Amino acid sequence: MSSLINRRDLDFLLFEYLEADALTAFNRYADHDRATFDAVIDAAEQLAVDQFQSHAAKLDANEPHFDGERVHIIPEVKAAVDAYIDGGFLGMAFDAEDGGLQLPYTIAQACASLFSAANIGTAGYAFLTGAAANMLRIVGSDEQKQRYMRPMIEGRFFGTMCLSEPQAGSSLGDIKTRAIPQPDGSYHLVGTKMWISGGEHDLSENIVHMVLAKIDAPDTPPGTKGISLFVVPKFMVNDDGSLGARNGVRLAGLNHKMGYRGTVNTVLNFGESEDCVGYLVGTANKGLAGMFHMMNEARIGVGMGAAVLGYAGYQVALDYAKNRPQGRPAADKNPTSKPVAIIEHADIRRLLLAQKAAVEGAYGLCLYCARLVDTVDAGGDADAIAHARLLLEILTPIAKSWPSEFCLEANKHAIQVLGGYGYTRDYPVERLYRDNRLNPIHEGTHGIQGMDLLGRKVLMQDGAAFKLLVATITETVERHAGDDTLGEFAASLCEALAAAGSTTQTLVGAAMSGQLDRFLANATIYLDMLGHIVLAWQWLEQAGVALRNRANAPDADRAFYDGKLTACRYFFRYELPKIHTQCALLKQLDDTTLTVDPAGL
Numbered sequence: 001m002s003s004l005i006n007r008r009d010l011d012f013l014l015f016e017y018l019e020a021d022a023l024t025a026f027n028r029y030a031d032h033d034r035a036t037f038d039a040v041i042d043a044a045e046q047l048a049v050d051q052f053q054s055h056a057a058k059l060d061a062n063e064p065h066f067d068g069e070r071v072h073i074i075p076e077v078k079a080a081v082d083a084y085i086d087g088g089f090l091g092m093a094f095d096a097e098d099g100g101l102q103l104p105y106t107i108a109q110a111c112a113s114l115f116s117a118a119n120i121g122t123a124g125y126a127f128l129t130g131a132a133a134n135m136l137r138i139v140g141s142d143e144q145k146q147r148y149m150r151p152m153i154e155g156r157f158f159g160t161m162c163l164s165e166p167q168a169g170s171s172l173g174d175i176k177t178r179a180i181p182q183p184d185g186s187y188h189l190v191g192t193k194m195w196i197s198g199g200e201h202d203l204s205e206n207i208v209h210m211v212l213a214k215i216d217a218p219d220t221p222p223g224t225k226g227i228s229l230f231v232v233p234k235f236m237v238n239d240d241g242s243l244g245a246r247n248g249v250r251l252a253g254l255n256h257k258m259g260y261r262g263t264v265n266t267v268l269n270f271g272e273s274e275d276c277v278g279y280l281v282g283t284a285n286k287g288l289a290g291m292f293h294m295m296n297e298a299r300i301g302v303g304m305g306a307a308v309l310g311y312a313g314y315q316v317a318l319d320y321a322k323n324r325p326q327g328r329p330a331a332d333k334n335p336t337s338k339p340v341a342i343i344e345h346a347d348i349r350r351l352l353l354a355q356k357a358a359v360e361g362a363y364g365l366c367l368y369c370a371r372l373v374d375t376v377d378a379g380g381d382a383d384a385i386a387h388a389r390l391l392l393e394i395l396t397p398i399a400k401s402w403p404s405e406f407c408l409e410a411n412k413h414a415i416q417v418l419g420g421y422g423y424t425r426d427y428p429v430e431r432l433y434r435d436n437r438l439n440p441i442h443e444g445t446h447g448i449q450g451m452d453l454l455g456r457k458v459l460m461q462d463g464a465a466f467k468l469l470v471a472t473i474t475e476t477v478e479r480h481a482g483d484d485t486l487g488e489f490a491a492s493l494c495e496a497l498a499a500a501g502s503t504t505q506t507l508v509g510a511a512m513s514g515q516l517d518r519f520l521a522n523a524t525i526y527l528d529m530l531g532h533i534v535l536a537w538q539w540l541e542q543a544g545v546a547l548r549n550r551a552n553a554p555d556a557d558r559a560f561y562d563g564k565l566t567a568c569r570y571f572f573r574y575e576l577p578k579i580h581t582q583c584a585l586l587k588q589l590d591d592t593t594l595t596v597d598p599a600g601l
């Protein structure tokens, strides 16, 4: 069994690059220290290997099934999530007064990433529950927190997110689920939700659905402005916390997926033949805003999942490449000489470097974003909080999308390294690829993230978030500009930033002159372009730390730092130059995609 991720790398990212231990200076985290952080990550790694990775292949081959009465899931899943709950991992980042461990979000995300790398299907139940509880923490009433959030943090109730419907996925303004007001202040929900992960199972005492619906009232505005958020329990919860009657939310069927098979995926009917009671969360018609609070963190979580699924594949490919003898060096023409391990071939090293550059860079970016969340939550200097918030706004679509797209590509390279064996179920790389294929689709597709980045985040507050990103990257560039080793990369990043700046100006100009179609026609390419620049920036940061710490490192650690410097060089020489072609296309406001006649497609 190969390791999930390189623990030396995780420690490097957390403590050498992001200085996560410095968070203990804030009151919020004062009860913790580096030793606690190490211990909790050690415990997560152990549990992930012992109880999650151990049944990942079996779960993939034996997906949950519905016999018409109940959903069956292999027993290893319940054992694993129970151990996860007993270990306190569900409440890692929640406040101590809510029953959590009040650990920094960065450390919680690092732990979560280990479970995702081990077995994302099983980990999914815990993550959904954490996300639902987090949403109630932010927008729920005290009574709702007591009744639903606390049992979720304790792991007695699990949660779901019910946004999508058969006819409305990307365009949530078109949802049809209705909430009919009742005299007692509750609502009766009527409608069908599609794709609901964790929607039905026996893993927990109760399931708490967080549901988007439109209130059945003449003054409900059309579109997204008329969406409200409801909490809908599978079993009603009495005032003393005990479970009451079965509520009218029923399983209509399961979806059978390409990957992520362990997380049961459901079609749910609300109020089809019996009353389905729901309670308004937050303000009427402001449901999407409440959901977005939670979705930003969820999106960083999706990016993190994508990064470590790529990472787990890279570890398998690396191990395989060191042990698979095949062929001889190109210059060796002697057919009787001993075959070399495939890691000796330049093309295999290219595939490995491509994976390393993508997964370690993306992992660093997602942890960097988690660190920004901590800056906001820790409650320190007001300017630092405002700065972190704004940077998170523009980085979130990139942190969700770049890993989803390019760490999936890393999974493709991992299969390639294993050749024919990579295409079989004897090795996990094909499963990791299938699992990762979900990430560009859920929590807002790649295309929707592109439009969010260019159409909302770049324009917001007169371009303030974009300018802050440019200033933050420029600061890194200036720090390394005169450097013998990294100066070349600082110069390339400076050029790339200039190209992105002028391209953005042209695009914003098109938006201002009313050419909205042209402005957004190639938003996905803009997302990939800016994403590559952000990744290059992350690599320059990582390489800067590696160079500094290498100087005093013991011999055994030098290869690790050298690997970081080589991955940085790979990214700058093989990947970053692509942005110039993308900028040239974007600057032309190319309308090929807009004008193509569907009849010709």
Ligand SMILES: Cc1cc2nc3c(=O)[nH]c(=O)nc-3n(C[C@H](O)[C@H](O)[C@H](O)COP(=O)(O)OP(=O)(O)OC[C@H]3O[C@@H](n4cnc5c(N)ncnc54)[C@H](O)[C@@H]3O)c2cc1C
Residues within 6 Å of the ligand: 160, 161, 162, 163, 164, 166, 167, 168, 169, 170, 171, 194, 195, 196, 197, 198, 257, 260, 265, 438, 441, 442, 443, 444, 445, 446, 447, 448
């Ligand atoms: C395994 C799985 C688990 C999921 N779990 C959940 C869950 O727990 N809860 C939940 O609520 N949902 C969940 N989803 C739903 C997921 O979020 C949606 O599938 C996703 O938002 C896309 O919606 P759709 O499938 O309706 O595709 P569509 O919205 O129909 O999109 C199809 C394609 O059209 C593109 N497109 C759509 N609109 C536009 C536009 N305006 N401009 C340009 N391109 C556009 C999209 O980018 C996409 O490529 C899950 C989905 C899957 C597959």
